[in-house]
Amino acid sequence: MPRTGLPSGSGTWLDPDIPxxxxxxxxxAVVESLRDLLDGFAAASPDEETVRALADAFAAWSKRLERHRVGERQQVFGRRRDLHGRGQVMAPKFAAEESDERSVKGTVTFGRYFLGGNGAVHGGAIPLLFDEVMGRLSNTAGRSQSRTAFLHTDFRSVTPVGVPLSVRAWFESEEGRKRFIRAEIRDGDTLCAESHGLFLALLPGQP
Ligand SMILES: CCCCC/C=C\C/C=C\C/C=C\C/C=C\CCCC(=O)SCCNC(=O)CCNC(=O)[C@H](O)C(C)(C)COP(=O)(O)OP(=O)(O)OC[C@H]1O[C@@H](n2cnc3c(N)ncnc32)[C@H](O)[C@@H]1OP(=O)(O)O
Structure with missing residues (x-):
């Protein structure tokens, strides 16, 4: 059911209409390489020579990137809405496949970097993914910026690392500034985790 009163061309998740x-x-491709690097690093037991080589390479890249440092408004990381996961590596890559003004569906695979233990995803990475997907949905389709007021997560069964999982998020209701959103992660038919959250539209001047 389309939300009424949207400015035309205001865009959904898959078509954000933002330059x-x-x-x-x-x-x-660099963001993908960085994700692979984090997964590879998490999975490796490197020898001392490899550790030294990594330390040198990382230090050299940190120094080189320092020359390109910019303020938040010019930052590229996390602001490329044309890329899955908007080009950040803090949360696992959510690949949206279907979206409208009130919902989004897609997939995620938590890499080795997000391992908690015994093949299960870390319990902090799951709300992180929910906040990422629900928070972004809250701000799509011409809606103003919002912030998470609360995010409740229920862990229903182990969320496996390295397995493609389906993710769904949808608006439950919108009441003034209050946007109530629900989401779930499934491994096939198995419900791994579900969440509900309140996102509040920011007032003018609120950070
Ligand atoms: C997010 C904007 C940044 C811009 C980024 C720009 C570009 C980036 C590019 C792409 C980004 C794309 C996607 C982003 C992806 C993920 C986003 C993640 C979002 C977050 O991760 S964001 C961080 C965590 N988040 C916070 O850092 C919030 C800290 N906090 C506050 O900033 C205030 O707390 C605030 C503003 C939330 C509310 O403050 P306030 O003063 O405006 O409102 P107030 O308290 O008056 O509440 C009004 C009514 O909501 C009810 N209410 C309030 N809180 C409630 C609660 N917890 N439970 C139940 N009801 C609650 C009241 O009871 C009242 O209800 P009633 O009107 O019925 O009385």
Whole structure:
């Protein structure tokens, strides 16, 4: 059911209608490499020579990137809405496949970096993914910026690492500034985790 009163062309998740700037066409591939690096690092037991080589390479890249440091408004990381996961690596990559003004569906695979233990995803990474997906849904389709007021997560069964999972988030209701949103993560038919949250539209001047 489309939300009424939307400015035309205000865009949904898959068609955000927001200009993309910064990082150029190769930026997405770099973000993918960074994700692979984090998963590879988490899965490795490196020898001392490899650890030294990594330390040198990381230090050299940190120094080189320092020359390109910008303020938040110019930052590229996390602001490329054309890329899955909007080009950040803090949360696992959510790939949206279907969206409308009130919902989004897609997939996520938690890599080895997000391991808690015994093959299960870390219990903090799951609300992180929910906040990412629900928070972004809250701000789509011409809605103003909002912030998470609360986010309740129920862990219903183990969320496995390295398995493609389906993710769904949808608006339950909108009452003035209050946006109540629900979401779930499933492994096939098995419900792994579900969440409900309140997102509050920011007032003018609120950070
Ligand atoms: C997010 C904007 C940043 C802009 C980014 C720009 C570009 C980035 C590019 C892409 C980004 C894309 C997607 C983003 C993805 C993920 C987003 C994640 C979002 C977050 O991760 S964001 C961080 C965590 N978040 C906070 O850091 C919030 C800290 N906090 C506050 O900033 C205030 O707390 C605030 C503003 C929330 C409310 O403050 P306030 O003063 O405006 O409102 P007030 O307290 O008056 O409440 C009004 C009515 O809501 C009820 N209410 C309030 N809180 C409630 C609660 N907890 N439970 C039940 N009811 C509650 C009251 O009871 C009242 O209800 P009633 O009107 O019926 O009396």
């Amino acid at each position: 993309v700037t910064g990082g150029g066409p190769g930026y997405g």
